[in-house]
Amino acid sequence: MSLVDDTAAILGDLIAFPTVSADSNLDLIAYAADRLGKCGAAITINRDTSGTKANLFATIGPEGNGGIVLSGHTDVVPVISEEWTSGPFAMREAEGRLYGRGACDMKGFIAAALAMAPHFAAAKLTRPLHFAFTYDEEVGCFGGQQLVADLERTGIRPSVAIVGEPTMMRIIEGHKGCYEYTTEFYGLDGHASDPDAGVNAIEYAVRYVSRLLELGERLKRRPVEGSRFRPPWTTLQAGRIEGGTARNVIARNCMVEWEMRPVHRQDADEVKGELKAYCDEVLLPSMRAVSPEADIVTHVIGEVAGLEPVPVNEAREIVSALTGRHECDVVPFGTEAGLFQAYGMSVVVCGPGSIEQAHKPDEFVSEDQLQACLNMLSGLVRKLEA
Numbered sequence: 001m002s003l004v005d006d007t008a009a010i011l012g013d014l015i016a017f018p019t020v021s022a023d024s025n026l027d028l029i030a031y032a033a034d035r036l037g038k039c040g041a042a043i044t045i046n047r048d049t050s051g052t053k054a055n056l057f058a059t060i061g062p063e064g065n066g067g068i069v070l071s072g073h074t075d076v077v078p079v080i081s082e083e084w085t086s087g088p089f090a091m092r093e094a095e096g097r098l099y100g101r102g103a104c105d106m107k108g109f110i111a112a113a114l115a116m117a118p119h120f121a122a123a124k125l126t127r128p129l130h131f132a133f134t135y136d137e138e139v140g141c142f143g144g145q146q147l148v149a150d151l152e153r154t155g156i157r158p159s160v161a162i163v164g165e166p167t168m169m170r171i172i173e174g175h176k177g178c179y180e181y182t183t184e185f186y187g188l189d190g191h192a193s194d195p196d197a198g199v200n201a202i203e204y205a206v207r208y209v210s211r212l213l214e215l216g217e218r219l220k221r222r223p224v225e226g227s228r229f230r231p232p233w234t235t236l237q238a239g240r241i242e243g244g245t246a247r248n249v250i251a252r253n254c255m256v257e258w259e260m261r262p263v264h265r266q267d268a269d270e271v272k273g274e275l276k277a278y279c280d281e282v283l284l285p286s287m288r289a290v291s292p293e294a295d296i297v298t299h300v301i302g303e304v305a306g307l308e309p310v311p312v313n314e315a316r317e318i319v320s321a322l323t324g325r326h327e328c329d330v331v332p333f334g335t336e337a338g339l340f341q342a343y344g345m346s347v348v349v350c351g352p353g354s355i356e357q358a359h360k361p362d363e364f365v366s367e368d369q370l371q372a373c374l375n376m377l378s379g380l381v382r383k384l385e386a
Contacts, residue, residue: 003115003378004371008098010035011111011365012091015100021075021139024052028074032056032133035114039121041131046150048142053135055147060120060129061384065157067128068318068380069345071336072110072164073137073144076102083361097364104353108365109164109373112352116377125384130158137336140180140302144336148343160315161340164351166358166365169372171319171328172349176229176261177306178334179268183208183298185243188291189252198250199291202243204283205254208296209238211278212258215271224263228309228330234267235332236260261332262306305338307347315346322379323350323372331355350376 001009017028026047033043033056041058048054059067079088079101086092088101098108113131120129134143151157165172185208187199216236223232236258243254262268279296287294309330320326328348333355337347352369 003374004367007111007115007370007374008093008367010114011098011103011107011370012100014107014111015091015102016089018089019075019102020078021136022078025074025135026052026054029054029056029133032110032114032131033058036060036117036131039117041117041121044150046146048135048146053143055135055143055150056131056133057147057150058131060117061125062128064128065159067130067158067160068384069130069132069158069161069340070113070164070377071132071134071161071340072106072113073134073336074107074110075136075138076105076107077138077359080361085362096367098367098370099362099364101363103357103363104166104365105355105358105363106165106351106353108166108353108370109351112370112373112377113164116374116381119378119381120384123381123385127384128158129384134336141178141304141334141336141339142302144339148339151343158345160318161337161345161347162315162319163335163337163340163347163349164373165335165349166351166353166355167331167349168354169323169325169350169352169369169376171316171323171325172331173307173313173316173328174228174309174330175307175334175337175349176234176263176332177265177268177304177338179260179262179303180301181258181298182301183256183258183296185254186293186295186297187252187254187287188250188294190250192248192250195250196290199287199294200250201254202251204287204296205241205243205256207283208275208279209241209256209258211275212236212238215274219267227263229263229332231332232263234260234262234271236271261334268303304334304336305342307335307337307341307349310346313346313348315348318380318383319348319350319376322376322383
């Protein structure tokens with residue numbers, strides 16, 4: 001069996017684990033741990049507080065700091081099966097493409113890393129090679145945050161991270177941050193025939209979203225000069241709103257899920273400050289004039305820093321040498337890379353598949369892309385050999 005065939009077989013196994021972020025990833029983690037354990041890797045599995053999710057951190061090669069991390073998240077976004085040509089959790093091969101939820105985002109990279117593990121184990125590595133597989137990246141990078149905290153607690157200090165998000169094997173040295181929130185509105189219900197006797201949470205949520213969109217338009221008129229991001233400004237989006245019980249009942253509760261992708265931290269601070277002032281000075285006084293118990297509460301789902309391009313980046317130099325690519329780019333989507341950078345590592349994002357396929361029905365990664373990733377990892381084996 002060729003290396004790409006082995007990778008495809010592993011990818012089929014990984015896709016069969018329905019690791020939607022709302023569900024457990026423990027079976028996939030056990031599968032990866034078993035494969036890495038057979039290669040002699042030192043393995044650590046840390047669960048979240050619920051006990052249903054876990055990170056895997058495994059090391060092949062010598063002990064010590066200065067290692068290289070191959071990083072991938074194990075969770076995938078939800079699916080609507082009716083929109084798929086075939087079952088989303090049963091890999092389908094057709095015309096050089098491998099279809100299934102997570103095929104490119106980002107089980108393809110994890111499969112390639114696992115397929116290469118025996119080759120790393122057989123080599124006499126001069127520095128540690130780490131595998132970092134996390135949970136809940138898609139809903140706030142919670143696993144990545146725990147992983148970095150665990151590394152700090154144990155004193156492990158890798159120096160390089162390659163995050164295998166789908167980039168068509170382009171080298172990405174920067175991306176925006178990703179800040180996610182849920183804002184809840186608590187009003188006072190009543191009969192719709194007497195609207196002034198209640199506090200309609202939906203109406204106040206709509207006013208909040210309107211203010212959010214106004215701020216988004218302001219930021220759009222302030223693109224960062226010389227920015228390499230597209231679009232070159234901080235973006236805001238309301239992604240989901242839910243509330244009320246019936247058309248003739250004043251809505252007691254409503255919630256808004258929204259996100260922000262800041263070009264820099266100052267924009268994020270400005271947006272949060274202005275929304276808080278709008279609630280404190282405008283919305284809440286109006287709500288509490290009718291019901292003193294009315295409230296607006298914003299929950300931070302995740303505030304993940306962006307990946308900042310830096311002049312000196314060992315990860316960039318390594319991956320450039322391995323792939324033969326000398327151009328580097330930035331992207332608007334977020335990853336766990338900023339967490340690793342904040343911990344002191346040099347980081348790039350580089351992996352098989354296209355982000356244009358991620359989160360869509362009939363998601364796929366091509367065998368050519370898997371081969372390109374395997375070529376990079378094979379080069380890494382040779383680079384790390386004594």
